[in-house]
Amino acid sequence: METSRMNLSADAVFAFGKSDIASISDEGRDQLDRLVARLQRIRDVRAVHLIGYTDRIGSDGYNDTLSRRRAEAVRSYLVAHGVSDAMITTEGRGAADPLVACPDLSGSRLRACLAPNRRVAVSIVAMRHIER
Template sequence: MAVALLALGLSACGNVSRNVAEDGSNAQELVWPKPDDVTPMHRGGTFPEIDHLRELHAGLNKQQISQLIGWPHFEEGIWGVREWNYVFNFRDAGSGQVTVCQFKILFDHDKLARGFYWKPEDCARYMNPPPPAPVAKAEPQETTLSTDALFAFDRYSLKDITDGGRAQLDALAARLLDEKDRIAHISVVGYTDRLGSDDYNQVLSQRRADTVAQYLVAKGVPQDVIGAEGRGKAEPVVQCADQARSKLIACLAPNRRVVVRVDTHDRG
């Protein structure tokens, strides 16, 4: 007798929704059972394992679904029907408030899951994996070197680097080598002041940028990640009114510079 009752419970009551499509993709009318009509063992609904819920996908059979989220919560039956219904509870991690959702699975004629529905529809968000945590983008690091301190007046070659300039470049190279594995690219950009012709300033700024890059490579900075560029009198840091030449040269000093920009890989 007990076996007969169990068989009836497993196969009897049929679908709740009307005219479930043969392929299980939809129904002529989705009908939701009342949450209070769950079986006694499912009274109040259950709290599903979110990770298991997210493993549901079309093509699973009923045994596989039961292993993930359990058997249906209503008496529509198990084996002979093409619809399962559940009442699930979800607790909000922030407020602790519980949201009650109904979940429906439609099966095709082979009893493989094909359609998944939520009431209210917004509950579908619980099946979506959480968005990946944003990765903080590494900000480029910039070091500005005064060419007045790096080079003898109007010079640009390695032999023209001053003792103070070598000390600055040695310290910079050491910092770069400490982060060598994270470096994506190093840009060495040379600038001049506005005095002199555009062509002359362009060439001088390029040569000084090339020299700084060569120096860093000689100290062990990987050559394949470093590039040099001259921009002449572009992007001035200060603007100086015309005045006595010596004072004007002193005023324009911040514009005579080499900027070393370091882009690093994001930390994952």
């Protein structure tokens, strides 16, 4: 088995603070369409795991819900475009596992700095080598 991992930027896919399919941007649809095409090219896909993350701004409860809903929205998009629902799992981890810390910033500078933390991590598990 081989696993391939990638991150979808939540800022590119969703409007800030949003998690519904209707709020997916054109850039987000392009990213998701490329993911669908990649999944269709890979033979023997066994699982696709989607993990939503947020930045640290906001309450834990809000961020946990937002991250889960974003992962679920990506799942819905993939399923609507032909990816088997049975192989997709989702979870939301809120502000856990940040990629950047951004100490000593506030306001719009903090929000911009924390952008890498707002993401949906995609793990694709396949029986054979996965083309990068």
